[in-house]
Amino acid sequence: MKSFTLTEALITISIFLILILAISSFVLFFYKSQSYSWQQSLAISEAKRGIETMVKEIREDREGENGAYPIEYAGDKEFIFYSDVDGDGKTERVRYFLGEIETKTLTSECQTSVKGGSCSVSFTNFLSGNLISATLKVSVDGDLGASTEYVEIFADGQKLSNLCESGCSKCLGFWQGTQTFDVFNLAKDNSISLLAQASSKVDPACPYAFKVKFELTFTQEVQTTQLKRGIIKATGSPPTYPKDQEKVSIITSYVRNTPPIFEYFDANGNKIEDYPARLQNTKVMKVFLVVNVDPNRPPQDYQILSFVQLRNLKNQ
Template sequence: MPRLPRRAPAGLTILEIVIAIAIFTTATLIIAGYIVQGYRVNRFAMEQADALEHARRAIDSMAKEIREADISDLGSFPIASATNQSFSFYSNLDGDSAVEKIRYFLEGTDFKKGVIEPGGNPLAYNPAGEKITIISRYVRNGADPIFNYYDGNYPSSTAPLAAPANPNQVKLIQLSLRVNIDPSTAPDDLTLNTFVQIRNLKDNL
């Protein structure tokens, strides 16, 4: 009995191979896209949280130092200047015998702290000796106040003093920092607020 010829096992055609490769490539790109997007979102969240933590530390540090503001070593009033974007005062930062002059101010999106030690003969606070450090980045206050000032009528009168405020009228200070590492990306600015009384200037608050 004659044998029937064997049929070659069916294989994939070139078209089928191309389609399979295209499907695999597309799926791989989609998965990779999700992974990259997830990494970006996670990195943004971590950076935003880090920026917020630095701002929180800055607020806490400012509040503590402002609360302890005191007469300078030259006998000057505890508050040197009070604007919406900067605040200068005298306080003993390190617990030694000298009272430092401290300045908090916004430069671009960097919130900075300047410290001047008294020195020289005669004794003076030389601006050339100011040591400046960045204490918080990505601050988005812009022209909006970082510092608001209130007199002894607060909270009966909630209107802040016009800036620059008269240092002799200031009894209470509101600190406000808005933080956002990328304003073009959600979420919106995160705002930290606190109120500080200068102990040596307490009135009827």
């Protein structure tokens, strides 16, 4: 029997290893492809069920327990309305939205060594979503031991308050005179300029005249790929819908909408672009979702479209 030479054996082993590697790569590729297809199929099924639920609830919209109009907010990617979603005969506040809530705090300090001087800071480009709330906490320290020694605080040219007109000590060495202000209306343009102005009696005795710390805390809703549903039940008498009692659940993930999720039409089928008119004139809504687990690979986006007539508004 003829035996293999060392060279022939090495060539045979190399070919065998190449075949094993090729087969393994194919199996791995096939597995990943099937896994992705399964994930995509699951995401599509989840989105379809979500739209079915959404359409059913929107169709049965009605006045809130507090007498609120059936539609509270009609945005491109957020819709808030009232409907009995659990069949208990009472109306819930329902919110469908694409995003998540996050809270951040930004801090900045400044000081001056000028008698009766001032210093300023600004916060800009801090928003990456829709602003929900914003507060400004201000603290000072310095030559602030008398009633004539205080610091005026301004935001975007608007006076907020005087700090340390009473209750503060001279050169205490830590923050005092703290006050907190609601600055939602000032911060919603993604910029706020702050000025601290000392009274004429404040001297550089600390050795600075005064220093001030500004803490801007804001809550915003940032868009994500998860379509969520928030439910608030009415409580109390008269009934209210406390926003801090909203229960949020994920309806579907992997939503890739660039176009609006929600579009609004009047009784004649005309699309409503003007926001105030959306609240009063909407009779039919279009719900549109684009779903894709990974937009960087095939298959292409899967689109789901549905129209819903708001039964309790069609004759209004």
